Structures are given as C-alpha cells and as structure tokens.
Amino acid sequence: MxxxxxxxxxxxxxxxxxxxxxxxxxxxxxxxxxxxxxxxxxxxxxxxxxxxxxxxxxxxxxxxxxxxxxxxxxxxxVEPPCPWARAGGCGGCDLQHATPATQRALKTEVVREQLRRLAGLDSDVTVTELPGGALGWRSRVRLAVDAEGRPGLRAHRSHDVLPIADCPIAPAGLLEPVLADGFPPGTEFEVARDGDGRRHVDGRPGPVVARAAGREWQLSPGVFWQVHPALADVLAETVAEWATAPRGGTAWDLYGGVGLFAAVLADQVGREGRVTVVESSRRAVEDGRAALADLPQIGWRVGKVERLLGGLGARPDVVVADPPRKGLGRTMVDALAAAAPGRVIHIACDPAALARDVALFGERGYRLAELRAFDAFPMTHHVECIAALTRL
Incomplete structure (x- = not known):
C-alpha cells in the first residue's frame, strides 16, 4: 500500500x-x-x-x-473549576481535573522521568507548592480577540479564540472589566497586575511595579518578569543560597533580564567584585540599570548571549543562566564549560530541556549537585526547575 x-x-x-x-x-x-x-x-x-x-x-x-x-x-x-478546561476547550490549563496535590505528584514523575531518560540520573526531587494556592496566581494574561471584537483565550493547539467571562487562575477582579470592552478584531493584548495591585492593559497606565530580593523594579511594557507572584523571590533566595560567589569574585548573569539574580550576586561579590549581565532586550537592560544604579559592580551587555559570551573577560567563579524554554543546547554548554566556572546555576521552565543540558554538562566534567522544582504554574503541565552544577 x-x-x-x-x-x-x-x-x-x-x-x-x-x-x-x-x-x-x-x-x-x-x-x-x-x-x-x-x-x-x-x-x-x-x-x-x-x-x-x-x-x-x-x-x-x-x-x-x-x-x-x-x-x-x-x-x-475533581471537577475542573473552569468550564473551558475540557475537550475542545482552552489550551492554557491541562490539569484542572486533578487535585493540586495530584498535579504536583504527576509533575514530579515527569521531572524525574526526563532526568532518567535524557541525563541517565535518578533523582528524588519533588515538585513543591508555592504560596498562594492553585487559583488566582497568574499575574499576567495574554488575550486574543475574535472576529467580533470579543477578547478570549486560544483553544488547545488552535488559533481559534474562545470568548470567556473570567479565568480562575488569574487574580479575582483582574479580567472582568477588560473583557467587557470592545477591541479591534484579530489583535492580541496583555493584562497584568503589578506589585502594587494595579491593573495594566498592554503596559498602561505607566510602568509595572515588581518587587523581589528586597528591591523594586519599574518595568517597561513587555519586559519579562515571572508570572507567579512568589516565584521571583523563591528563585532569588535559591540563587543566593547556592551561588556562594566569593568576595571580590566574578559572576555572570546570562539571559539576565532586569538583573534579579545580578542583584543577589552583587551582594555576594561586593563592590570590589564584578557581575556582568547579558540580556538581548534593551528595554530590560534600561529598566535593570535604573533599578540597580546603586550597585556599580554590575556591568550590562545588550545582545545575544551566544555572540557576547566569548568577550566577557576573566573566568567567572559562578554563572547563573536562565535561558529560553529550549534550554542552553550543545553550543552554549560547550562555551560555558570552556569558561570553566566553578559553579553553574541553571534555571529552566522545561524539564526536558534541563535534562538535556545536565547531560551535556556531565560530558564536560560537571555534576548535578542540587535540584529543586516548583509548581509555579498550577493547573498547567509546566514546572520551574533550578539546578546547581559543579565542576568535578
């Protein structure tokens, strides 16, 4: 045939x-x-x-x-809290039909299986809960507009727009006033709640206030910040615990955004040390420079990490990398291993990408020393991991 x-x-x-x-x-x-x-x-x-x-x-x-x-x-x-969490429904939530504890147990299985299959490692890591519960956590929601000007969410694996009355994983009261408005058909826009509780529609009104690690940022429209309100602090605390950058040392914050982790590293190396942030978004760098202007030990480089890594200078004591979902990949792992940092802290929102990177680091003389996983996206299949790799 x-x-x-x-x-x-x-x-x-x-x-x-x-x-x-x-x-x-x-x-x-x-x-x-x-x-x-x-x-x-x-x-x-x-x-x-x-x-x-x-x-x-x-x-x-x-x-x-x-x-x-x-x-x-x-x-x-359990019965899903949202009527669109069903066959033919929204593509955002995959696990509303399971209790939060069951969701975390399933995500734990996935993280462990990816590490075993792709990195050959048996891990006892457990996906842990973040403060705030399984609903109302999503501080930023991107909405699409259908042909009749009604905002909604995309159907699973489709461009179709499902008009909604609310979204239970968004904070209460965030979306209802916006959903009542009319919008140009075929457009998209973002609704966010900032650290002061203010609603922003596509960045208006004014900058988005974000706080973590004891500091405050004024974010321009579209600049990245963690969507779960507790995650930035949790990741910053973990980086502070694991980085152990020496006083007067050198640290790199790659894919560094507005410098959340750079602020932590700067406290460790002190004014006699050096922290270099590499970030491709010029607006993120401008926001980070403004927020961290009191930390002269932080230097900023605008551009793709792949192009700038070779010119960053002295061997770093520690590298923090928070790459896109696809992970670092072979070329970047090779380049980082050649720079020979004593420790690499890898943040990942895709356990498969993390496992592949861990395996590549293992081939180049690094071992997985620490791993934590957080349920930063309840009701979805996504999970946030942070790993520490040390040179053998």
Missing part, C-alpha cells in the same frame, strides 16, 4: 476510543495504546479508563485525543 494510502487508512480523527490510561507524559497528556498505536490523551489521569475522541491524526505511530467520559476515575480527579 502506498504511504499516502496507509496514512489515510490510519486516520482516526473524530473516532471515539475506549482507553486504559497509562503514565503521565511531558506536555500535559497521558499515554495510552490502542490497536498498536500510541494515543496522547488530554484531560485523563494515569490508571483511568476513559472514552476519548481523537482530535488529531497524522497517520503515523501516534495520534492525539481528548477524554470525553470517565469510566473508572483516578482518586485524585
């Missing part, structure tokens, strides 16, 4: 399957098998028996499905 005909024969789209659900997988779905094929199922939990409708099928070894009925439920299953 020609390949094209084989793909057509395997197209299960819209077919309803009865499935025995297997383990959680990285990406917010569970794994099941049916007639020799893998089925990635959203809105299911390990050990359940469900009915699921196939939503995508490219004709290969796997397809994607959504649970539409539960025949045997996991003990951690």
């Amino acid at each position: 020609p390949a094209r005909q084989a793909r057509t024969a395997l197209d299960w789209t819209d077919r309803v399957l009865e499935l025995q659900i297997g383990p959680i997988a990285h990406g917010g779905h569970c794994v099941a098998r049916h007639e020799g094929r893998v089925v990635f199922v959203r809105h299911a939990l390990p050990g359940e028996r469900v009915r699921a409708v196939v939503t995508e099928d490219g004709g290969g070894s796997f397809c994607r499905a959504e649970a539409i009925g539960v025949l045997d439920a996991h003990p951690g299953r």
Whole structure:
C-alpha cells in the first residue's frame, strides 16, 4: 500500500476510543495504546479508563485525543473549576481535573522521568507548592480577540479564540472589566497586575511595579518578569543560597533580564567584585540599570548571549543562566564549560530541556549537585526547575 494510502487508512480523527490510561507524559497528556498505536490523551489521569475522541491524526505511530467520559476515575480527579478546561476547550490549563496535590505528584514523575531518560540520573526531587494556592496566581494574561471584537483565550493547539467571562487562575477582579470592552478584531493584548495591585492593559497606565530580593523594579511594557507572584523571590533566595560567589569574585548573569539574580550576586561579590549581565532586550537592560544604579559592580551587555559570551573577560567563579524554554543546547554548554566556572546555576521552565543540558554538562566534567522544582504554574503541565552544577 502506498504511504499516502496507509496514512489515510490510519486516520482516526473524530473516532471515539475506549482507553486504559497509562503514565503521565511531558506536555500535559497521558499515554495510552490502542490497536498498536500510541494515543496522547488530554484531560485523563494515569490508571483511568476513559472514552476519548481523537482530535488529531497524522497517520503515523501516534495520534492525539481528548477524554470525553470517565469510566473508572483516578482518586485524585475533581471537577475542573473552569468550564473551558475540557475537550475542545482552552489550551492554557491541562490539569484542572486533578487535585493540586495530584498535579504536583504527576509533575514530579515527569521531572524525574526526563532526568532518567535524557541525563541517565535518578533523582528524588519533588515538585513543591508555592504560596498562594492553585487559583488566582497568574499575574499576567495574554488575550486574543475574535472576529467580533470579543477578547478570549486560544483553544488547545488552535488559533481559534474562545470568548470567556473570567479565568480562575488569574487574580479575582483582574479580567472582568477588560473583557467587557470592545477591541479591534484579530489583535492580541496583555493584562497584568503589578506589585502594587494595579491593573495594566498592554503596559498602561505607566510602568509595572515588581518587587523581589528586597528591591523594586519599574518595568517597561513587555519586559519579562515571572508570572507567579512568589516565584521571583523563591528563585532569588535559591540563587543566593547556592551561588556562594566569593568576595571580590566574578559572576555572570546570562539571559539576565532586569538583573534579579545580578542583584543577589552583587551582594555576594561586593563592590570590589564584578557581575556582568547579558540580556538581548534593551528595554530590560534600561529598566535593570535604573533599578540597580546603586550597585556599580554590575556591568550590562545588550545582545545575544551566544555572540557576547566569548568577550566577557576573566573566568567567572559562578554563572547563573536562565535561558529560553529550549534550554542552553550543545553550543552554549560547550562555551560555558570552556569558561570553566566553578559553579553553574541553571534555571529552566522545561524539564526536558534541563535534562538535556545536565547531560551535556556531565560530558564536560560537571555534576548535578542540587535540584529543586516548583509548581509555579498550577493547573498547567509546566514546572520551574533550578539546578546547581559543579565542576568535578
């Protein structure tokens, strides 16, 4: 049978399957098998028996499905607090159908499995809860506008816009006044609540106030800050604990944003030391310079880390790296290992990317000394990890 005909024969789209659900997988779905094929199922939990409708099928070894009925439920299953957290619904939340404790247990399995599979490491790391609970934590929400000018959220793996009345993971009262307004069809905009409790729509009115590590930043529109209100402080405290930069030493803060970790490192190296921040966003650097103007030991470089790393000068005692979701990758790990810092602190929002980077560092003489994982994105499959790697 020609390949094209084989793909057509395997197209299960819209077919309803009865499935025995297997383990959680990285990406917010569970794994099941049916007639020799893998089925990635959203809105299911390990050990359940469900009915699921196939939503995508490219004709290969796997397809994607959504649970539409539960025949045997996991003990951690609950009714989702949002009506859009269902088949055909919003793409933002993957785990509203599980208790917060069950969500953290599933995320723990994912982090450990990624480290075992990609880095060959057995870890006892546990995903821990952050203050504030599982709802109302998302301080920044990006909304899309449909063809009729109604703001909403994107459907799962789609550009379709779902008009909403509210979002339970956003702070109470943040979205309702905004959702009542009209917007130009086809546009997008961001709604945020800052450290003073003020609402900002696409950065208006004025700068967004952010606080962490005992300091305050005035953020320009679009400048990155952690979306969970407790995470910036938790990460800064962990960096302070693990960095142990010597007085008068040298530290690099790569992908450093507005200098949250640079502020911590500057306190450790003192005025006789040196901290270099490398960040590609000029606005973030300007905001960071303004907020940390009292720390002359911090130097700022605007540009891509990949281009600037070779010109940063003296060997660093410690490097803090908070790269994009894809991680550092082989080229950057090679470059950092060649710089020979005694310690690398790696922040990651994707456990698979972190595990790949840990494996690459292992090939270059670094070992994983510390690892913590935080449930910084409740109701979703995402998890924030921070790792310390030391030279052997």
